Amino acid sequence: xxxxxxxxxxxxxxxxxxxxxxxxxxxxxxxxxxxxxxxxxxxxxxxxxxxxxxxxxxxxxxxxxxxxxxxxxxxxxxxxxxxxxxxxxxxxxxxxxxxxxxxxxxxxxxxxxxxxxxxxxxxxxxxxxxxxxxxxxxxxxxxxxxxxxxxxxxxxxxxxxxxxxxxxxxxxxxxxxxxxxxxxxxxxxxxxxxxxxxxxxxxxxxxxxxxxxxxxxxxxxxxxxxxxxxxxxxxxxxxxxxxxxx
Numbered sequence: 001x002x003x004x005x006x007x008x009x010x011x012x013x014x015x016x017x018x019x020x021x022x023x024x025x026x027x028x029x030x031x032x033x034x035x036x037x038x039x040x041x042x043x044x045x046x047x048x049x050x051x052x053x054x055x056x057x058x059x060x061x062x063x064x065x066x067x068x069x070x071x072x073x074x075x076x077x078x079x080x081x082x083x084x085x086x087x088x089x090x091x092x093x094x095x096x097x098x099x100x101x102x103x104x105x106x107x108x109x110x111x112x113x114x115x116x117x118x119x120x121x122x123x124x125x126x127x128x129x130x131x132x133x134x135x136x137x138x139x140x141x142x143x144x145x146x147x148x149x150x151x152x153x154x155x156x157x158x159x160x161x162x163x164x165x166x167x168x169x170x171x172x173x174x175x176x177x178x179x180x181x182x183x184x185x186x187x188x189x190x191x192x193x194x195x196x197x198x199x200x201x202x203x204x205x206x207x208x209x210x211x212x213x214x215x216x217x218x219x220x221x222x223x224x225x226x227x228x229x230x231x232x233x234x235x236x237x238x239x240x241x242x243x244x245x246x
Contacts, residue, residue: 001020001025001026001066001215001216002025002026002027002028002063002064002065003020003025003026003028003064003065003066003067003068003215004027004028004030004060004061004064004066004067004068004110005017005020005027005028005029005030005067005068005070006030006051006067006068006069006070006071006095006099007030007069007070007072007116008027008029008030008031008035008038008046008070009029009031009033009035009037009038010070011172011204012070012116012204012207012208013029013068013070014038015172015204015205015208016068016070016208016211016212017029017038017039017044018038019208019212020212021039021041021043021044023212024043025043026043026044026045027041027044027045028045028047028060028061029045029046029047030047030049030051030057030060030071031046031047031048031049032048032049032050032051033048045060047060051071051091051094051095051098051099052090052091052094052095052098053094053098054098054101058098058099058101058102058105059102061099061102061103061106061110062105062106062107062108062109063106063108064106064110065110065111065112065215066110066111066112066113066114066215067099067103067110067113067114068113068114068115068211068215069096069099069113069114069115069116069152070116071091071092071095071096072088072091072095072148073087073091073092075088075120075141080140085140088144089143089144089147092144092147092148093147093148093151096115096148096151096152097151097154099113099155100113100151100152100154100155100158103155103158103160104155104157104158109158109159109160110160111161111218112160112161112162112163112214112215112218113152113155113160113162114163114165114211114214114215115148115149115152115155115162115163115164115165116148116164116165116167117145117148117149117152117165117223118141118144118145118166118167118168119166119167119168119200119225119227120137120139120141120142120144120145121136121137121141121142121145121146121149121166122134122135122136122137122142122166123136123137123138123139123141123142124137130225131225132166132222132223132224132225145166149164149223152164161218161221162221162222163214163220163221163222163223163224164222164223164224165207165210165211165214165223165224165226166223166224166225166226166227167202167207167226167227168200168201168202168225168227168228168231169199169200169201169202170201170202170203170207171201171202171203171204172203172204199231199232199233200225200227200228200231201227201228201231201232202226202227202228203228206228207226210224210226
C-alpha cells in the first residue's frame with residue numbers, strides 16, 4: 001500500500017508514518033519544513049509543500065492507495081487572536097480543499113481519504129452525552145470542524161471513500177500531555193478551570209491503529225469519534241497525573 005500523509009511531521013503524523021513504514025508500506029510524507037522527525041527509509045518520499053496553495057505537490061497523490069489528511073495549525077499553541085483564529089480555520093479548510101482537488105485529478109485515484117476533525121465539533125457540555133449523530137456546537141471550534149468536514153465531504157464526488165475521525169485530546173509523551181506535565185514537575189499541577197469539564201482523550205497509538213484500520217478496511221465509511229470509551233472529568237485526570245508524578 002502507498003499512502004500520502006499531510007501533517008506528516010506532527011505529533012500524530014510522525015508516528016503514523018513510522019508505523020506505515022514498519023509494516024512495509026510506501027509513504028509520501030508532506031511537510032512544510034524539516035523532516036528530521038521522520039525515519040530514513042527507501043520507502044519514504046518527503047515532499048515540501050505549502051498546503052494552503054495549489055502546486056506540483058498535488059501530483060504526488062496520483063498513484064497513492066490512500067491519503068491521511070492531518071494538516072492544520074496547532075489549536076493550543078497560541079492565544080486566539082483574530083489572526084490566529086483565521087490561521088486555524090484556513091490551515092484546515094484550504095489544505096483539505098487542495099487535497100480533495102488533488103484526489104479528483106489523480107490517475108489512478110486513491111480509494112480512501114482519512115480526514116482529521118475533532119470532538120470540538122460538538123461544543124462543550126457537563127451533562128450531555130455526544131455521539132456521531134449529535135448536532136454541532138455553536139462555538140469557534142465547532143465552526144472550524146464543520147467547515148473542515150464540509151471540505152472533506154466533497155471527495156465523495158470523486159467516488160473516494162471518506163472516513164472522518166473526530167479526534168479527542170491525544171495523549172502520549174509530548175503533545176497535550178507534555179504541556180500538562182510541566183506544572184506537575186514543578187509541584188504546581190492542578191485542574192484547569194472548575195475541574196468539572198469532561199476530558200475526552202485517546203492514546204496516540206490507538207489513534208494511529210484506528211487510522212491504519214480506516215485505510216485498509218473498506219467497511220469503514222463515514223464519521224467516527226476517535227476517543228477512549230470513557231471520558232474523565234478534568235479534576236480526576238489531574239488528580240491521577242499528580243499521583244503518578246509525585
